[in-house]
Amino acid sequence: MAPVTHLEIDIRQKSYPHVGRAPAHLALESLKMTLQGSEFVCVLGPSGCGKTTLLNCIAGLDETYEGQIALPLAPNGHRPVVGYVFQNPRLLPWRTVLENIELVLSPEQVRSGLVDELLAATGLEAFRHAYPERLSLGLERRVALVRAFAVQPDVLLMDEPFVSLDEPTAQRLRLLLLQIWRDRPTTVVFVTHDMREAIQLADRIVLLSPAPGTVLADIPVDIARGDRREAAVVEGFRNQLIRENPALYREL
Amino acid sequence: MAFRSSVLLQALSLVALLASWQLLALLVESRVLPPPLEVFKVMVAGFKDGEIPYHIGITLARVAASFVLAMAIGVAFGIAMGRSKGLDRFFDGWLVLFLNVPALVTIILCYVWFGLIEAAAIAAVAINKIPNVVVTVREGARSLNPDYMELAQSFHIGSGKTLRHVILPQLFPFVVVAARSGLALIWKIVLVVELLGRSNGVGFQIYTFFQLFDVASIFAYTLAFVAVVQVIEIAGLQPLEARVNRWRR
Incomplete structure (x- = not known):
């Protein structure tokens, strides 16, 4: 039997109980999607539609949902490895760049030389012994990216990893991400509210509704990856989407 | 300048x-207020015949033993109570009780129950200090950053690594506060313990000199011991703190 390589998400309902005076909140409802092995899917939706909640459910940080999530099986039969790039980089300030990355690795992974390759690919070699507080936000996000790829994830979760960067820096990091992903393919769930970013990165865009989040549309991005560097191409695709679904994109 | x-x-x-x-x-x-020079002479004589180093050494060993014991137990309880609401509610009453038992009572009870032995002396000092450590470390454990816990959990780094590399570094400033105030409190209580039930150490010596009304010797021992504690603080605790905090800007 071929190994299961796809990621299957079927969440019937995910709600947060009421706390104090805040009422209970229904975050996700009837959310079904399947990702093929090494597929790059962008989950696009307005703020507060439950995108981060979805990632936390996949990562196993939140198990209080109704439904099932089946992760792809790791090739060696081990528990599937999840890499997570959070919205803020979440580097431990008391550990250097290298120590932060090695914290999440197994001893074999530390010895494998993979970290050196990734640090070289991301231009971080000079900063390997620096403490995070001395780095710019852009550099910190690179480290978070390296950390997530260094665990050789079967599923990579990314939660708006390039927000609050200036556009040229964000753009450089997007290209960097695509380059690393091309060399080390893995299934990616990338959450964003930026349609241009989604068009640039994704094989497929899954559009979520405002809360409770459910899948509104499933849109393959059928532009050759080489053509997506052209702003005009991305813009054209975006305008076409908006023309086809005027109501959906008011918030994006 | x-x-x-x-x-x-x-x-x-x-x-x-x-x-x-x-x-x-x-x-x-x-005779009850000797001038500095006389105290200095007594101190030199005490160092020459080895009396002062011997008793200070004994006292320091007791300080070290009860310090390590109090910090280990206090940090463990502090983390547990800071992380678990149930444990916190359960033990909070005990904590309030032990915080308010006078040191003298604990010392006397330990000697009465366990005899005039070394273990009773060290336990009595540790019991006096543990509640303060628990209160301070519990504060730290309550303020752990949930972001870092999620990071550890999602990457499955395991509970040992999480404790050592994620939780303890966040608690470190609180542990240092507990250690500093701990050292100051513990060495004072150790002297009382020695006075009440030991036959060596600085506390025992001071009690002996008190009976002889030998104030110069009391001064000599006190000053020598204060100097040793200051050296530990400056040469031990401060560099340790600087080393562990080197990542701060």
Whole structure:
């Protein structure tokens, strides 16, 4: 039997109980999607539609949902490895760049030389012994990216990893991400509210509704990856989407 | 220049203290207030015949043992109570009780129950200190950053690595506060323990000199011991703190 390589998400309902005076909140409802092995899917939706909640459910940080999530099986039969790039980089300030990355690795992974390759690919070699507080936000996000790829994830979760960067820096990091992903393919769930970013990165865009989040549309991005560097191409695709679904994109 | 003038000021202050002591000793002219020079002579003699180093060594060993015991138990309980609401509610009453039992009562009870033995002495000191450590470390454990816990959990780094590399570094500032105030409290209680039920150590010696009304020796032991504690603070705790905090800007 071929190994299961796809990621299957079927969440019937995910709600947060009421706390104090805040009422209970229904975050996700009837959310079904399947990702093929090494597929790059962008989950696009307005703020507060439950995108981060979805990632936390996949990562196993939140198990209080109704439904099932089946992760792809790791090739060696081990528990599937999840890499997570959070919205803020979440580097431990008391550990250097290298120590932060090695914290999440197994001893074999530390010895494998993979970290050196990734640090070289991301231009971080000079900063390997620096403490995070001395780095710019852009550099910190690179480290978070390296950390997530260094665990050789079967599923990579990314939660708006390039927000609050200036556009040229964000753009450089997007290209960097695509380059690393091309060399080390893995299934990616990338959450964003930026349609241009989604068009640039994704094989497929899954559009979520405002809360409770459910899948509104499933849109393959059928532009050759080489053509997506052209702003005009991305813009054209975006305008076409908006023309086809005027109501959906008011918030994006 | 600021540094030199502050050193100068400190030296002046020390000289002024010694001068007032000398002046007062001259005015009183009594065996119960010996002048600085006499105390210094007693101290030199005590170091020469090895008496002072011996008793200070014994006392320091007791301080070290009860310090390690109190910190280990206090940090463990502090983390547990800071992380678990159930444990916190359960043990909070005990904590309030132990915080308010006078040191003297604990010492006497330990000696009565366990006898005049070394273990009872060290346990009594540790029991006095543990509640303070728990309160301080619990505060730290309550304020752990949930972002870092999620990071550890999602990457499955395991509970050992999480404790050592994610939780303890966040608690470190609280542990240092507990350690510093702990050292100051513990060495004072150790002297009382020695006075009440041991036959060596600085506390025992001071009790002996008290019975002889030998104030010069009391001064000599006290000053020597204060100096040793200061050296531990400056040469031990401060560099450790600087090393662990080197990542801060």
